[in-house]
Amino acid sequence: MYPAINPDLIHNLEKLGFTENEGKAYAGLVSLKEATAREVHELTGVPRAKVYDILKTLSKKGFVEVRQGSPVYFQAVDPKHVIGRIKDEFFTCAIEALDQLNELSYDIPRFSPVWCIQSEWGIRNRIREIFGNVRDELIVFSTNPEFLGEFESDLKKLEKNYRLILIVDDLNKFREMPFDFKETGKEFGDFVRNLFIDGVQYSEECFMIADGKESIAVHTAGDKREAVVIRLPVVCYLQKLIYNWLVKGGIMIDTQQ
Amino acid sequence: MYPAINPDLIHNLEKLGFTENEGKAYAGLVSLKEATAREVHELTGVPRAKVYDILKTLSKKGFVEVRQGSPVYFQAVDPKHVIGRIKDEFFTCAIEALDQLNELSYDIPRFSPVWCIQSEWGIRNRIREIFGNVRDELIVFSTNPEFLGEFESDLKKLEKNYRLILIVDDLNKFREMPFDFKETGKEFGDFVRNLFIDGVQYSEECFMIADGKESIAVHTAGDKREAVVIRLPVVCYLQKLIYNWLVKGGIMIDTQQ
DNA sequence: TCTATTGTTACTTTAGGGGTAACAAATGTA
């Protein structure tokens, strides 16, 4: 029926502040170059009765030009200018908001010793923040090459200036990556990738300790990924444990615990 | 009651895609550093029952971190990172939309001989477009120094490469501007600043002719500003008329028309 | 004169956001 309009484009325009119909009408006008309300309606499927209002508001916003007459003709303003302006306005707004937020919080102290992060982006963000705070050494344990791979370049940079200890459950899985890995062995790997708690399977994907005081553990529970940030003495203890293991060539696991 | 939250900030956050309550909750968390749902509610005025859902969605978006426990504590992710990410996503989206729109229209031909532009931004945009198309000469008539002033730097640039003829209704009003103006005289000025059509007062603010083929006339009707773009033989005729006036030192106005 | 199109108006429906009340569970207190 209405083959001409790319739904992805409409979706993008919506994110830029257009309503669905505004997006359709504007996109329709761009491809028609110059058209009546009816033509826009026929191309886009926007109800004819609505096209008039919609084009009027677009015209007030400066996205559409009007030629008076009977019938009235409409024309789209060059997308370069329209998108450019929207972008500028958004930018101004973002900068202003950031300033105002910064007035509220000069710095964000991390009071608390344990935190849970539930969004993918939040996890990555926090990991990079930890990378930025390393002053001496970073210990990384991982069972997931894809996940670790995302931080390859960050880790390469860290390696230059700090002590970087990388431990994996299975050297073979990580052979593509250009690091000097230590291995825990199969037994430990199977253990951390299948922790059942209350019938829910937890799979540890990654664990990091920075300078023996801050740690982050990333795991999947069900289909969701989650991370826990810990700043407690236990982190220091874990660090020691890892050193012992590195020296003795083995790690002790108390599966009773 | 809730003095702490700047309404401007909330407004900005809304433009960045937050809902009102999301904005309040996030801003509240930023100033509280670390807080329970109740504390956020008390600071921001967001209904307590809603705070839980709102903080949950913010957490899924990665704008807020959660410390499990009883009660649950929440913490805002650094505004720098949050706003930064929103900005990036918006940017990507804008670029994508622009590409998709450009696929629809490789160029926008200006078919039509008369166009009406109703938005402030649209008018300025079109005027600058006309400036960009000048190949030989531009004639500008203005009765409004403020409006013309907005284009001072554009005109200065044009003056270097093309013939620029500036005409005003009253030299005195424009004496601040660094151009060599011609004057029409009071009679003509009064005429164009007070055109009554069907009881509505039209006031001509600005009129431009580029290369004798394209013209734009900006006027205010009531409290709204409007522009008409014309590409008709009449434009050429007007151009001639102006030359005649420049030579003879006067202009004829047929107020009967 | 008749017909189709244009432009307008009034109405319905839907979804999302906001606000309120009420309640079970957990926690704290006399």
Place this chain on the structure above:
DNA sequence: TACATTTGTTACCCCTAAAGTAACAATAGA
């Protein structure tokens, strides 16, 4: 232990913006 408070959740309501529908007067064309 009994009671009160707080926490977290659920079920509602209201309102608005946007989308869709139907009908009609004015205009233009045959």
